[in-house]
Amino acid sequence: MNKNVNIAIVGLGQVGIYLYNELKSKKREIEIKTGKNINIVAISAKNRNKKRRFKINKKIFYSNPLKIFKEKKIDILFESIGQSDGISKKIVEYALKKKVNVITPNKALIAKHGDKLAKLAEKNKVNLEFEASVAGGIPILRTIKEGLSTNKINKVYGILNGTTNYILSEMENSNETFEKVLQKAQKLGYAEPGNPKLDLNGFDAFAKIKILSALSFNTKISKNNCIMEGIENIKLQDIKIASQLGLRVKLLGIAEIVKNQLFETVHPCLVSKNSYIGNVNGVMNAVITEGRPVGESVLQGEGAGPGPTSSSLLSDLMSILLGNIKYPFGISSNKRKSIKPFNNNNYSNSLYLRFEVKDKQGVLSLITNRLSKFKISVKRIIQTPDKKNKKATIVIITHKTTEINVRNFLSIFKKNKNILKFPTLIRLYN
Amino acid sequence: MNKNVNIAIVGLGQVGIYLYNELKSKKREIEIKTGKNINIVAISAKNRNKKRRFKINKKIFYSNPLKIFKEKKIDILFESIGQSDGISKKIVEYALKKKVNVITPNKALIAKHGDKLAKLAEKNKVNLEFEASVAGGIPILRTIKEGLSTNKINKVYGILNGTTNYILSEMENSNETFEKVLQKAQKLGYAEPGNPKLDLNGFDAFAKIKILSALSFNTKISKNNCIMEGIENIKLQDIKIASQLGLRVKLLGIAEIVKNQLFETVHPCLVSKNSYIGNVNGVMNAVITEGRPVGESVLQGEGAGPGPTSSSLLSDLMSILLGNIKYPFGISSNKRKSIKPFNNNNYSNSLYLRFEVKDKQGVLSLITNRLSKFKISVKRIIQTPDKKNKKATIVIITHKTTEINVRNFLSIFKKNKNILKFPTLIRLYN
Numbered sequence: 001m002n003k004n005v006n007i008a009i010v011g012l013g014q015v016g017i018y019l020y021n022e023l024k025s026k027k028r029e030i031e032i033k034t035g036k037n038i039n040i041v042a043i044s045a046k047n048r049n050k051k052r053r054f055k056i057n058k059k060i061f062y063s064n065p066l067k068i069f070k071e072k073k074i075d076i077l078f079e080s081i082g083q084s085d086g087i088s089k090k091i092v093e094y095a096l097k098k099k100v101n102v103i104t105p106n107k108a109l110i111a112k113h114g115d116k117l118a119k120l121a122e123k124n125k126v127n128l129e130f131e132a133s134v135a136g137g138i139p140i141l142r143t144i145k146e147g148l149s150t151n152k153i154n155k156v157y158g159i160l161n162g163t164t165n166y167i168l169s170e171m172e173n174s175n176e177t178f179e180k181v182l183q184k185a186q187k188l189g190y191a192e193p194g195n196p197k198l199d200l201n202g203f204d205a206f207a208k209i210k211i212l213s214a215l216s217f218n219t220k221i222s223k224n225n226c227i228m229e230g231i232e233n234i235k236l237q238d239i240k241i242a243s244q245l246g247l248r249v250k251l252l253g254i255a256e257i258v259k260n261q262l263f264e265t266v267h268p269c270l271v272s273k274n275s276y277i278g279n280v281n282g283v284m285n286a287v288i289t290e291g292r293p294v295g296e297s298v299l300q301g302e303g304a305g306p307g308p309t310s311s312s313l314l315s316d317l318m319s320i321l322l323g324n325i326k327y328p329f330g331i332s333s334n335k336r337k338s339i340k341p342f343n344n345n346n347y348s349n350s351l352y353l354r355f356e357v358k359d360k361q362g363v364l365s366l367i368t369n370r371l372s373k374f375k376i377s378v379k380r381i382i383q384t385p386d387k388k389n390k391k392a393t394i395v396i397i398t399h400k401t402t403e404i405n406v407r408n409f410l411s412i413f414k415k416n417k418n419i420l421k422f423p424t425l426i427r428l429y430n
Numbered sequence: 431m432n433k434n435v436n437i438a439i440v441g442l443g444q445v446g447i448y449l450y451n452e453l454k455s456k457k458r459e460i461e462i463k464t465g466k467n468i469n470i471v472a473i474s475a476k477n478r479n480k481k482r483r484f485k486i487n488k489k490i491f492y493s494n495p496l497k498i499f500k501e502k503k504i505d506i507l508f509e510s511i512g513q514s515d516g517i518s519k520k521i522v523e524y525a526l527k528k529k530v531n532v533i534t535p536n537k538a539l540i541a542k543h544g545d546k547l548a549k550l551a552e553k554n555k556v557n558l559e560f561e562a563s564v565a566g567g568i569p570i571l572r573t574i575k576e577g578l579s580t581n582k583i584n585k586v587y588g589i590l591n592g593t594t595n596y597i598l599s600e601m602e603n604s605n606e607t608f609e610k611v612l613q614k615a616q617k618l619g620y621a622e623p624g625n626p627k628l629d630l631n632g633f634d635a636f637a638k639i640k641i642l643s644a645l646s647f648n649t650k651i652s653k654n655n656c657i658m659e660g661i662e663n664i665k666l667q668d669i670k671i672a673s674q675l676g677l678r679v680k681l682l683g684i685a686e687i688v689k690n691q692l693f694e695t696v697h698p699c700l701v702s703k704n705s706y707i708g709n710v711n712g713v714m715n716a717v718i719t720e721g722r723p724v725g726e727s728v729l730q731g732e733g734a735g736p737g738p739t740s741s742s743l744l745s746d747l748m749s750i751l752l753g754n755i756k757y758p759f760g761i762s763s764n765k766r767k768s769i770k771p772f773n774n775n776n777y778s779n780s781l782y783l784r785f786e787v788k789d790k791q792g793v794l795s796l797i798t799n800r801l802s803k804f805k806i807s808v809k810r811i812i813q814t815p816d817k818k819n820k821k822a823t824i825v826i827i828t829h830k831t832t833e834i835n836v837r838n839f840l841s842i843f844k845k846n847k848n849i850l851k852f853p854t855l856i857r858l859y860n
């Protein structure tokens with residue numbers, strides 16, 4: 001790379017615009033640390049005249065990002081549009097083919113097309129860096145790729161989505177409903193104002209767990225059919241009951257090698273209030289790896305927001321400026337294996353089940369009979385009648401049982417007139 | 431670097447011998463990841479015939495490590511003797527001058543001579559890596575140097591010594607005295623059997639905080655006169671009283687930029703049982719950085735033992751094999767500044783003070799009068815009489831006050847006949 005390095009930023013949303021400003025204000029510091037003189041020679045976004053947090057130089061503005069490569073020599077591209085396909089994929093592919101280094105916080109793109117893009121980067125001997133795609137400011141990808149590189153990691157899990165973690169914490173703290181707290185999160189900028197669905201339904205965390213999994217186990221990004229559940233069905237009531245039991249609800253992403261098979265999932269978990277993970281609250285993210293010989297490692301930090309994201313984007317930039325060409329996934333693409341998926345049916349947990357039922361004789365025994373039919377043994381039952389409305393809430397904590405058993409157990413409750421709504425299931429994390 | 435890389439290991443204690451074995455067992459994996467073929471061509475220790483955990487190849491054994499460089503071409507030296515001076519310093523200097531890359535877990539050496547050695551490495555265009563010197567398996571140095579490289583860090587602190595953290599945790603859990611638990615720690619291999627002094631008196635944590643401080647603030651390693659206290663004076667009694675107050679004793683290392691001045695210290699702190707740091711127990715280490723724009727980052731993991739240490743040594747090896755020559759402290763030595771030390775007298779905390787006194791009238795008022803003389807205001811007093819022995823324990827929790835005030839306040843208690851021993855002071859961490 002020459003002493004003068006030309007940079008393009010495509011996508012000027014919250015992250016892109018913050019990055020633009022950071023690059024300008026840290027230009028001198030970066031030069032001292034790397035000996036490279038960086039220049040932002042092109043920026044691109046859909047709307048040239050949109051009101052933005054920082055002033056932009058309109059002379060270098062492109063409405064069509066592909067045009068940049070025709071008119072300017074670019075060394076490093078920041079892609080911060082954020083689509084899993086479409087223009088994001090197109091521009092990244094185009095850049096890599098043109099031997100341009102790419103840095104992106106786009107987890108959807110990497111989780112879907114990361115294998116193919118990594119190959120393309122390796123073939124063209126450029127870097128594809130995506131530290132910011134997982135857990136904002138926490139340098140977890142670099143830690144797995146470099147810091148823990150000779151360890152055999154067999155499990156990686158954690159709290160990977162700041163929005164949902166904020167909502168769950170705030171419901172507990174403020175005693176307010178999911179809907180109220182979601183509105184608050186949107187006001188504070190923690191949740192997308194328009195469509196927070198990808199955060200709430202677990203998709204965002206899932207894209208991250210796929211990336212972490214591929215890096216930790218040196219495998220291809222899996223296309224397996226996995227258990228993915230979000231927090232949309234968690235009610236304030238569940239959080240209160242959990243609290244009485246010394247538990248707290250957390251949305252966990254988990255990737256693990258079980259009997260040489262790959263298991264990946266995202267779902268709400270009940271964790272002990274005294275556990276480490278039970279005390280990662282608010283918008284914080286935390287990632288825990290278990291490896292040999294290093295043991296358990298924990299990384300915690302702010303998981304979202306333009307500041308932390310920009311910190312990771314700049315660490316990628318520094319790495320490229322210091323002249324290191326690296327494999328995007330730590331090792332050469334052709335050394336990354338595919339491994340067999342673990343059968344989801346055999347995934348096994350203690351369960352929290354909440355039933356809303358008519359307060360009639362025989363309902364509890366209907367439930368317990370069916371539990372015993374599927375060999376699900378009960379640790380605890382808490383029944384709370386609501387005499388006035390002739391209803392009752394029954395919470396059952398079970399011993400460990402498999403997914404297939406639970407699914408079969410739950411299936412009849414869809415059409416039973418005494419069961420007022422389909423039961424709420426939260427798995428206990430052990 | 432050639433495809434064939436020659437390695438020497440000097441020092442075959444717990445860490446050295448574990449590393450030797452790991453290098454042999456991971457030879458093939460390292461070749462796949464780096465394309466380099468590593469060979470251990472020389473090993474050295476004082477005693478050739480000592481009984482060791484793994485079998486060594488005596489054909490490559492040297493009693494005099496300096497002789498290695500005369501007889502063999504070495505590319506990378508692992509120094510795992512562990513002295514701050516003497517043969518450790520001599521062999522590292524010698525190697526760097528001969529353009530040999532050096533990897534070491536030796537915090538005493540780096541904390542004392544790191545600046546000079548870094549310069550030597552830079553001059554000879556080789557690497558000096560010491561990830562394993564701080565917090566065992568936690569890749570904290572790499573995280574600061576690379577992952578957080580463009581952040582402005584203003585504080586770094588944490589639990590940096592596994593031995594003392596184990597002792598404090600175990601005293602609380604088992605209700606046993608310092609002396610008993612120390613013996614247990616020695617049996618379990620957590621504390622040096624002969625001389626655990628450097629762990630217990632805070633020196634070990636202090637060497638680590640100096641290294642963290644230099645890396646975080648881009649400064650030279652400080653030679654400042656600092657407050658350094660260990661855990662030797664912490665009694666089971668203090669731990670019990672703290673527990674009643676919802677607090678826990680932790681030995682913290684702290685480095686901070688205060689008003690553009692450098693403050694570094696190691697001392698026991700009382701932290702809330704509900705805080706993150708209050709729940710890092712046993713041999714775990716944790717390092718917390720506060721920076722902009724990234725916010726607070728936490729890294730936690732096993733801080734000692736040959737497994738975690740070896741994990742870090744190998745990450746340094748991988749980095750060198752991948753062909754990156756890096757500044758040992760992240761930036762060029764001549765860019766690292768010295769900054770003014772913060773005046774320790776102005777360091778200010780709430781305090782826990784425990785007095786053992788004769789149960790006589792006037793003793794409490796002696797203490798409280800003197801407190802008010804030095805403008806130390808009291809938050810809480812807990813007096814526990816021991817009628818039988820005509821003694822009493824007085825615990826005072828104060829509001830924030832400065833070190834100079836405390837020192838002056840405490841000075842008279844050295845020679846007062848009603849005060850049975852010099853008061854115990856533990857600072858509250860806010």
